[in-house]
Amino acid sequence: MTGTGIGASIKRVEDQRFLTGNGHYTDDINRPGQGYAWILRSPRADDLPNFLVTTQSVMGASNPLEVKGVGEVGAIGSPPAVVNAILDALAPLGVEDISMPATPNKVWQAIHDSSVRQAAG
Amino acid sequence: MYEFNYQKANSAADAVQAVNSSDDGQFLAGGMTLIPTIKQRLAQPSDLIDLAGINDLVGVEEGEGSVTIKAMTRHVDVANNDIVKSKIPALANLADNIGDPQVRNRGTIGGSLANNDPAADYPAAVLGLNATIITNTREIIAEDYFDGMFTTSLEEGELVTAVRFPIPDKAAYTKFPNPASRYALVGVMVAQTNGEIRVAVTGAGQDGVFRASDIESALSGSWTVDAAKDVKMSDEGLNSDIHASADYRAHLISVMASRAVAAAG
Numbered sequence: 001m002t003g004t005g006i007g008a009s010i011k012r013v014e015d016q017r018f019l020t021g022n023g024h025y026t027d028d029i030n031r032p033g034q035g036y037a038w039i040l041r042s043p044r045a046d047d048l049p050n051f052l053v054t055t056q057s058v059m060g061a062s063n064p065l066e067v068k069g070v071g072e073v074g075a076i077g078s079p080p081a082v083v084n085a086i087l088d089a090l091a092p093l094g095v096e097d098i099s100m101p102a103t104p105n106k107v108w109q110a111i112h113d114s115s116v117r118q119a120a121g
Numbered sequence: 122m123y124e125f126n127y128q129k130a131n132s133a134a135d136a137v138q139a140v141n142s143s144d145d146g147q148f149l150a151g152g153m154t155l156i157p158t159i160k161q162r163l164a165q166p167s168d169l170i171d172l173a174g175i176n177d178l179v180g181v182e183e184g185e186g187s188v189t190i191k192a193m194t195r196h197v198d199v200a201n202n203d204i205v206k207s208k209i210p211a212l213a214n215l216a217d218n219i220g221d222p223q224v225r226n227r228g229t230i231g232g233s234l235a236n237n238d239p240a241a242d243y244p245a246a247v248l249g250l251n252a253t254i255i256t257n258t259r260e261i262i263a264e265d266y267f268d269g270m271f272t273t274s275l276e277e278g279e280l281v282t283a284v285r286f287p288i289p290d291k292a293a294y295t296k297f298p299n300p301a302s303r304y305a306l307v308g309v310m311v312a313q314t315n316g317e318i319r320v321a322v323t324g325a326g327q328d329g330v331f332r333a334s335d336i337e338s339a340l341s342g343s344w345t346v347d348a349a350k351d352v353k354m355s356d357e358g359l360n361s362d363i364h365a366s367a368d369y370r371a372h373l374i375s376v377m378a379s380r381a382v383a384a385a386g
Contacts, residue, residue, distance in 0.1 A: 103364075103365075104297075104365075104369075105364070105365045105366060105369045108369055108372065109366070109369065112368075112372075
């Protein structure tokens with residue numbers, strides 16, 4: 001039978017290797033040190049299940065007030081450290097309190113008032 | 122900022138002419154105070170007469186026993202000038218510590234002195250070193266020049282063209298700067314020139330720069346660190362603000378003066 005027509009057989013034109021499971025695709029390329037690119041979907045609101053948020057308060061264990069610091073961590077430890085250092089230095093003069101900011105003027109005033117008090121006492 | 126006319130002067134005479142023929146014109150030197158003042162709408166000059174293009178107003182010259190600094194010389198150029206550094210190192214050091222690098226690269230000695238900010242550094246140099254202010258019409262000795270906070274004896278349309286500093290035998294300037302602005306909370310220039318001792322204080326007085334006569338007499342008796350430090354300054358007439366109280370400033374005057382004596386040697 002020659003010619004073409006409905007129902008006639010058609011010769012497959014693919015390479016033999018594709019027909020026998022031996023084809024190579026770009027995914028199959030694997031060179032030493034090769035990089036890979038992937039597309040990742042980021043999670044979106046509708047990717048999450050429903051959930052509830054609650055808080056559980058726990059008292060701090062490291063100090064008598066049982067308080068804990070939040071927010072800018074650097075602003076929690078350093079001011080008391082600086083003020084404690086100033087008060088420690090001024091302790092021999094009987095200075096027990098100094099308000100922030102501890103400007104040179106305030107430190108001088110504390111010393112000045114203290115020696116005035118001592119002279120008067 | 123309000124609208125104003127900008128004019129660029131080619132000579133000192135041009136600049137004076139331009140100010141005199143304007144409604145309410147002002148000279149523009151480095152603009153370190155004038156421009157912020159205008160931006161905040163605290164000043165509304167009709168014209169700004171820019172002095173930046175006048176080459177005759179820039180430079181340092183050595184004279185007979187004196188150093189003359191022209192008005193538009195920037196702080197950085199005073200600080201780095203070889204004549205100033207060798208003849209009046211205290212002045213070079215003062216200029217090197219005005220404000221910050223941006224201010225020192227724009228601000229000028231003439232602009233600072235015409236403005237006479239009560240916490241500026243140059244007034245202490247002019248009064249302490251007994252300098253003479255040279256204008257387009259006359260010469261004014263330091264004692265007659267400063268006339269209270271932001272006020273000088275300059276007339277309308279009078280232009281500072283130079284400042285002549287006698288070369289001192291010894292001098293030093295020490296200041297306690299505001300940590301943010303570097304303006305002087307208290308700045309003290311001590312100087313010995315031909316046997317005369319002068320101590321000028323900026324930053325502390327309600328009326329601007331003044332001479333601390335108590336410290337001058339103490340140093341005349343004994344040029345020592347302790348003589349300056351032991352003077353108990355009165356806080357009368359001194360500034361009190363959020364940066365420092367009047368009695369703290371009084372205390373700082375003696376301390377800064379004693380440090381300046383130590384630096385002067």
